[in-house]
Each structure stands twice: as structure tokens, then as C-alpha cells.
Amino acid sequence: MSHDHRFALGRFALACGEVMEDAHLSYRVLGQATPTADNLVLYPSSYGAWPEDIDWVVGPILDPERWCVVLVSQFGNGRSSSPSTGGAGVAGHPWPVTHADNVGAQRRLLEEVFGIEAPALIYGWSMGAQQGFHWAVLEPGRCRRLLALCGTARTTPHNRLFLLSLRRALTADPAWNGRCFEAEPLQGLRAFTSIYASWAASQAHFRDLSLAAGGWSSLEDHVDRAWLPHYRRHDPRDLLAMIDTWWASDVATASGCGNDLVAALGRVSAAVTVMAGSHDLYFTPDDCAAEAALIREARFELLPSTLGHRAGNPRDDPALQRRIRDALDALLERSC
């Protein structure tokens, strides 16, 4: 039913002025495009996500009979051009790829492969929502509708601190020589994962979690078996690269508005629905609501859940899936 495609970008100029040789995007298509491809949904990937991690949305949230869903891997995730594919090194910290580059490459994908300028909908969770906001600001004429789940248009200072702790934990490992990893940084990865787990869920999630019922002998065992494999499967250079793109995410600087977020978000003409997890610890409801208030046609909605940040990717939570589907239906009914 689905397999991944490779879209060759050739020599790709990054927004920072550097060039990626032989760049490519990897993407997966689910559902059938109409002859005019007016049913296309673009879903850019979140941190560390591969298409097989997020394609469950097709069905529970996005009807495959109606939509043609294009799951596109962001640069740095190991499928599209990434440090691990030779796409760019990490020696020069930070990794230079930003969401402006993701949007530029995805724009070419839509034009050259699907023959369209604007998708019917952009759907994104977390770093996917960041990319959606960048579409809305940088390409207002090509972004009609955006459903942004648990993400912000500009990375907040506290969120950067979280990213700093991840980067430092990973590069504290003896395998890191200051420029690259000489072996698998397993101790660093175990620290990295503990940090990630503590922020990505919520205090209440861990309060309610039964280690015994899950078959875990201890909290460490839970982290090492339920969380670590998700990050360990990645090349650690890619983990750093995606951190740097996340850190730099800012629609204001990306759009030449300097520090002026109000001006940047004022450019958005799309109908937007922003959904925030009630217990999201890094894309907090306050931050998401404050940005939504700066977008002309935005509505803000809470996703009440102790899943925290993960409420926006509720693979195993039909109630949350229904809420997102309802919000999507309402978004589709708005004129734009």
C-alpha cells in the first residue's frame, strides 16, 4: 500500500547561503490523488519520526478515501538528506538547515511531482507544526489551511534550554570527540532519553503509570525499553541535526521580520487551528495560545490529556483522535 519515494533536489541552496550537494527528500504517499491533486494533505515529520511512526493518522484522522496524504521526512531525520546520508556535517555547530529549507524543498516536491502550488491542508505535530507555521508565513499564497498540533512558530527560550540539555547530554559521552562520534554514545543516549521522556510526557502521566502492569522492573527499565529504542535507532548525528533545526525554528527571522513575531504571523492568510496539549511541558498551552492570538484566522483549542506533548500524536487514544478529527472537520468548513 505504501512505500517511500525519493525526490532528487540536486544542488540545493540553503537559506543560510550554504549548499547541500545532491540533496533529496524522502516521502510516502497514502491514498489516491485526484486528477487535479486538490485533495492533497502535506504532513511534514516531527522530531525523530519516520513515516511508519506517524502514518497511523491515515484512517483514524485523515480519511484515505478522501485524502491523498504525503508524509514528507524533514531534512535531518535520516531518510531525507541528513548528516548520516552525507547531506551535511555536524562539525559546524549548529547544523545549518532550517525550516525555511524544509519548506522550500517541500514546495518543489509539490510542484514537480504533484503539479500543484498549494495543498488542501497542511497537517503537523511538533516539528511538523513548526514546518506548517513556516509554510503559512513564508508561503501565504500556498498555505490555505493549517492544523498545527503541539508546536510553536518560534521556539521559546525554555524550549531551547531543553534542547541544550539534550545536546549536552549526548555530547558528554566519551564517544564524542568534539567533532563527531567515534562509537555509539550509549551513555549519552541513555541520558538523552531520560531527559526526553521527562519532558515529552507529563508529571501526571508518570504518576498514573503502572510499571508492574507494563512489565517493567523499574523506572530505568521503562525508560530503556519503552523510550530508548526510538532514539537509539537514529544516527546520533541526525539527533543533533534535528535539535539544531528545532532550536533555530523562528518564522520571524525566517521571513526577514527580524525579531518581530507579530509582523511575521500577521502575514498568515490561511485558516489555522492551533491545538495544544493541556499538559504539554515544552510547547505549553500558554505559548501556543499567545501565538494563535497573533494569527488573523486562527482558532485555539486544548487537547486535554496527561499524555503531555504526545497528546498531539495519539496513536493509541481514540478519544483524542476524535477531537482532532472534529477540529479538522471544523477547519475544513471555514472559508479560506
Add this chain to the structure above:
Amino acid sequence: MSHDHRFALGRFALACGEVMEDAHLSYRVLGQATPTADNLVLYPSSYGAWPEDIDWVVGPILDPERWCVVLVSQFGNGRSSSPSTGGAGVAGHPWPVTHADNVGAQRRLLEEVFGIEAPALIYGWSMGAQQGFHWAVLEPGRCRRLLALCGTARTTPHNRLFLLSLRRALTADPAWNGRCFEAEPLQGLRAFTSIYASWAASQAHFRDLSLAAGGWSSLEDHVDRAWLPHYRRHDPRDLLAMIDTWWASDVATASGCGNDLVAALGRVSAAVTVMAGSHDLYFTPDDCAAEAALIREARFELLPSTLGHRAGNPRDDPALQRRIRDALDALLERSC
């Protein structure tokens, strides 16, 4: 006005069955004891705190004309018996000292040095509050009043995850050989500090922080100059030791109640005021309020502040100091 004293405990049996040879407590006295020492306030130290970090409370909160304040260093902080003083190694993870041991040693200090069984008040912030709860449960006849700021009687699962990430970050450093540190673990300390800063303050604190106004060139610079020195001054073995004591903190197991927190807190006869930081990310208001509800004579109050966990140690915030002083006055008026 103040200097630290050393109280020799000799051969000190720990609750776990192990023995600390030549154990001692370090403590500082501010104010004058009455002839019967009925004005004594016991303030056990928080994580990484030395007396000079917390003695500011004498004046703004605790009147030195009225009270004789005994600031006692908890085991593991580098002043009282600690890995760095030869008090116990960290090779055996976890470090075996618990708050039951801190309470036992502090009880002997009060008896043998001050000649009293019960202080007029136990005051504690963070790990100091943990020790206060252990006093209230383990020594109900000797704990008349407790002001517990931003701490819980039992460490929550999420709080343990935070501690796990700290331990793993510090021991990811190349200087850690699996048993001890062979050099200063500076990379691990920088990761450790980034984690600590992200949890100890709040999202809103960092949102409102002006790096420029503070004279910091970047977020990294801020973390490395405003936060790192506080942890770097410690022997890293002591940092691990205090993590382990915090991890194990649980009045239920300490009192032989197994997993039964209701039974343990049911033993408390003291008048207690529990204050939680409105933005505290690890001792959350929910967790603090839930425990207060299990204590017969407890009142719960919020400390509204974006300082997060640090709202309970408001050295530079006169408004918060006033709130705590008011809560203290109200506590003192209650019969007990």
C-alpha cells in the same frame, strides 16, 4: 555572627543496616537560644545548599530577635558526612543514606547539644521539606509545627525521572569510570546543569528573562555563568549522593508503612503548612496538595510565582518572603 559547628556522631548506624564510621553533622546557629531553647527553629538543607546559601531567611522570614535558627547540613552535601568527606562511597549505587538517617542524626543534635526533644518549628524548602515530612511522620511527638515549602513527603515517579536524567548526564562524562570520577566531569556537569535549570525555574521564567539585561551573550552563557558554578563547586560524588537520598525519599517506606502513604501521613500530629510554587515543575502544586489532604492538621497554600521551584527560596523576592512570613505567622497561631 555565625560560624559552623561540627557535631560528632561517632559510629552511626544507618536505617539500611550499614554503618558510617566517624559520622558528623555540620550546623550553623543564628540568633540566641532562650535558657530552655524553646525558640529553636530547625532548618535542614536543600539539594546542593550550604548554610551561606539559605541563611538569608534569618531576617526577612525568621526574626533573629525571636528565634534561634539551626541550619543543619544534610548528609551528602559536603559539609556533613558525605562521599567527599569519606563518609561513604558512591560505588554502591544508590548511596545508602536516607532522610530517616538525617532525622535520626538531627534528633541527636537537638538532644545532645541543645538539650531539647522538639524544636518550636521545622522549616524546610525542597529536600529540606522532605526532611521536615520525615520528622513529622517518624517523630510525631517531636514535631509540633512544620512549614514545608515546595517539597513532598514521597518522591513522585516523574521527579525520579528528573533525578535519573541528572545522574545519567553526570555519569555519561568520560571522567566517570563506572565507579568513580577520575577527573572533573565538566561535560557531564554542563549537561547536568542544563537539565537542572530547565526544571528548577519555569517556562515563564525563561520567557521573561532578558539575556541582554543580565549581561549574558547567549542562553548557554547564562546557564554556564548563572547556574553552573552552584553545582560545580560540589564534589560530583556528593551531587550523586544527594540525588540518591532524594530518589529514596518516602515517608511510607521510612516508617514501615510499606507503600501506604495514607497510613504514614496519618501519623502526623503536627500543625503543618504546605506551600507549593504555582509554577513548580517537579514538586507540582497537585502533588503537594494531594499530600496535604492526607495530613490531619495541614493547610495548603500556593506561592504564585514564575520562579518555579525556586519560589520557595525567594532570596531576592520581598513579596514572596512576605507571603511565607504571613503563612508562618498563621501557623504559629494554630494550637498544636
